[in-house]
Amino acid sequence: MAAVDGMPDRALVRRSDKHQVVVIGSGFGGLFGTKALRRSDVDVTMIAKTTHHLFQPLLYQVATGILSEGEIAPPTREVLANQKNAQVLLGEVTDIDLEKRLVTSHVLGRELVTPYDSLIVAAGAGQSYFGNDHFAEFAPGMKSIDDALELRGRIFGAFEMAELGASRGENVDHLLTFVVVGAGPTGVEMAGQIAELAHRTLTRDFRAISTRHARVILVDAAPQVLPPFGAKLGKWTQEKLEKIGVEVMLGALVSHVDERGLVVKYKDGTQQRVDAVTKVWAAGVQANPLGKLLSEQTGAPLDRAGRISVNPDLTLPGHPEVFVVGDMISLDNLPGVAQVAIQGAKYAAKEIDGRLKGHAPQKPFKYFDKGSMAIISRFRAVAMVGKLRLTGVIAWLMWLVVHLFYITGFKNRVTAVLHWFVSFIGTGRSERTSTEQQIFARVALQRLERGATDLVSEPGEYDEAAQARRRAELEAQAAEEARLSDENARGVKV
Numbered sequence: 001m002a003a004v005d006g007m008p009d010r011a012l013v014r015r016s017d018k019h020q021v022v023v024i025g026s027g028f029g030g031l032f033g034t035k036a037l038r039r040s041d042v043d044v045t046m047i048a049k050t051t052h053h054l055f056q057p058l059l060y061q062v063a064t065g066i067l068s069e070g071e072i073a074p075p076t077r078e079v080l081a082n083q084k085n086a087q088v089l090l091g092e093v094t095d096i097d098l099e100k101r102l103v104t105s106h107v108l109g110r111e112l113v114t115p116y117d118s119l120i121v122a123a124g125a126g127q128s129y130f131g132n133d134h135f136a137e138f139a140p141g142m143k144s145i146d147d148a149l150e151l152r153g154r155i156f157g158a159f160e161m162a163e164l165g166a167s168r169g170e171n172v173d174h175l176l177t178f179v180v181v182g183a184g185p186t187g188v189e190m191a192g193q194i195a196e197l198a199h200r201t202l203t204r205d206f207r208a209i210s211t212r213h214a215r216v217i218l219v220d221a222a223p224q225v226l227p228p229f230g231a232k233l234g235k236w237t238q239e240k241l242e243k244i245g246v247e248v249m250l251g252a253l254v255s256h257v258d259e260r261g262l263v264v265k266y267k268d269g270t271q272q273r274v275d276a277v278t279k280v281w282a283a284g285v286q287a288n289p290l291g292k293l294l295s296e297q298t299g300a301p302l303d304r305a306g307r308i309s310v311n312p313d314l315t316l317p318g319h320p321e322v323f324v325v326g327d328m329i330s331l332d333n334l335p336g337v338a339q340v341a342i343q344g345a346k347y348a349a350k351e352i353d354g355r356l357k358g359h360a361p362q363k364p365f366k367y368f369d370k371g372s373m374a375i376i377s378r379f380r381a382v383a384m385v386g387k388l389r390l391t392g393v394i395a396w397l398m399w400l401v402v403h404l405f406y407i408t409g410f411k412n413r414v415t416a417v418l419h420w421f422v423s424f425i426g427t428g429r430s431e432r433t434s435t436e437q438q439i440f441a442r443v444a445l446q447r448l449e450r451g452a453t454d455l456v457s458e459p460g461e462y463d464e465a466a467q468a469r470r471r472a473e474l475e476a477q478a479a480e481e482a483r484l485s486d487e488n489a490r491g492v493k494v
């Protein structure tokens with residue numbers, strides 16, 4: 001290891017004299033990019049703000065109690081354990097200095113600056129509330145494990161509160177109404193699963209309420225469901241959703257959200273209020289703010305969703321050593337899907353490796369579309385593969401095989417199959433556990449000025465003397481506990 005001249009004190013020393021690749025993000029782009037460099041003569045440092053890789057397409061199954069969070073979010077460190085040239089560092093990247101080739105990251109007040117020779121930025125996208133960020137308090141999005149667990153708590157919690165209210169003779173319609181905003185694949189899948197939960201899984205579990213009467217409403221401002229799947233598949237999907245009891249409200253723009261419900265506005269100006277305690281926001285994405293940072297330093301324009309324009313080889317103008325991949329990029333109208341991130345990251349890794357070996361540059365990045373699919377309910381899905389349009393059981397089986405293939409890790413595949421068996425063949429849900437903290441922690445953290453950092457001591461604030469006192473207390477307490485047991489003194493009147 002060698003220290004780097006002219007770097008701030010907090011800079012990480014170079015791991016070796018090898019070419020240093022920094023990868024930002026442990027999602028599809030980050031993980032597949034890092035893996036693609038496993039045979040290259042480089043050191044790879046992956047910096048990500050979570051310790052796991054997240055299989056976002058199955059988040060809705062964690063939210064509705066089918067899968068556990070571990071099955072779709074394996075620890076990145078474990079996934080990369082055998083890749084000796086890869087190091088994983090926890091941290092939220094807050095700055096990228098393209099001039100000095102430095103990445104600054106933070107975790108709970110600890111700062112780290114990491115130098116790079118090549119950089120792959122794969123920080124993905126977040127939820128967009130189209131300028132109404134205050135909706136987030138009452139309508140969580142579906143982007144992270146925290147979101148999915150919070151939604152699980154809210155969904156199952158709503159049934160609990162309804163049972164309680166109904167037992168006291170109260171009207172609980174607002175508790176038994178679930179609204180999903182956004183009729184893209186995520187919204188469709190989420191609405192379908194809540195309907196199955198209410199109308200099939202939970203029917204025997206409550207006494208004061210009938211979960212069969214729960215309303216599940218799918219709302220979208222667009223005139224059809226699943227626009228990217230075309231009009232025909234959209235219509236088919238809507239019919240099947242309605243068949244399993246989902247009410248579909250189209251042309252309905254959400255204009256207000258509060259604790260007890262939301263208001264939608266139609267094109268003709270009419271408004272409608274829906275009383276629903278549980279709202280799920282599955283509409284709109286906004287690229288990671290790191291895109292703006294890169295845009296300011298390179299002049300590369302951002303589109304409306306904050307995605308940065310990249311060169312045809314996925315690099316930034318004037319910075320051939322910096323690649324941006326996945327949901328963050330705006331290139332040739334590529335969709336925000338996992339394959340764009342995976343293929344882009346592999347392309348970037350190959351280019352880095354090729355340059356070190358003196359190979360000629362590759363041809364511009366070309367996306368190979370492997371198709372799209374969305375599940376509606378058990379045994380029903382829609383799929384588009386090339387010109388082929390599939391519906392029903394065949395599409396559902398395809399969905400099953402593809403998702404099994406892409407879930408990371410053998411043990412996760414095995415347990416996911418077991419849990420799918422429980423939910424799809426049986427009527428159960430294996431993961432119904434939820435806690436109060438799951439439901440309220442996000443909002444509580446937001447109310448702290450500096451988020452989670454407010455809850456921990458600053459580095460260096462460790463109080464040696466207090467810790468020594470505490471240790472002495474614990475030792476004395478343990479000695480007394482042991483004495484009481486050894487002398488059979490418990491329960492003896494003092």
Ligand SMILES: Cc1cc2nc3c(=O)[nH]c(=O)nc-3n(C[C@H](O)[C@H](O)[C@H](O)COP(=O)(O)OP(=O)(O)OC[C@H]3O[C@@H](n4cnc5c(N)ncnc54)[C@H](O)[C@@H]3O)c2cc1C
Nearest residue numbers: 025026027028029049057093123124326327336337338341
């Ligand atoms: C609910 C849902 C369902 C989806 N369903 C499908 C589907 O069925 N099929 C499909 O193809 N696609 C689907 N997608 C889209 C797909 O998941 C994304 O296109 C894909 O994840 C993009 O990969 P990425 O690497 O660009 O970003 P991500 O996979 O989102 O990874 C971003 C990574 O960057 C990290 N990160 C973010 N900011 C920072 C920072 N400042 N510092 C450090 N790390 C940071 C994140 O923690 C994460 O590890 C779905 C997405 C969602 C949300």
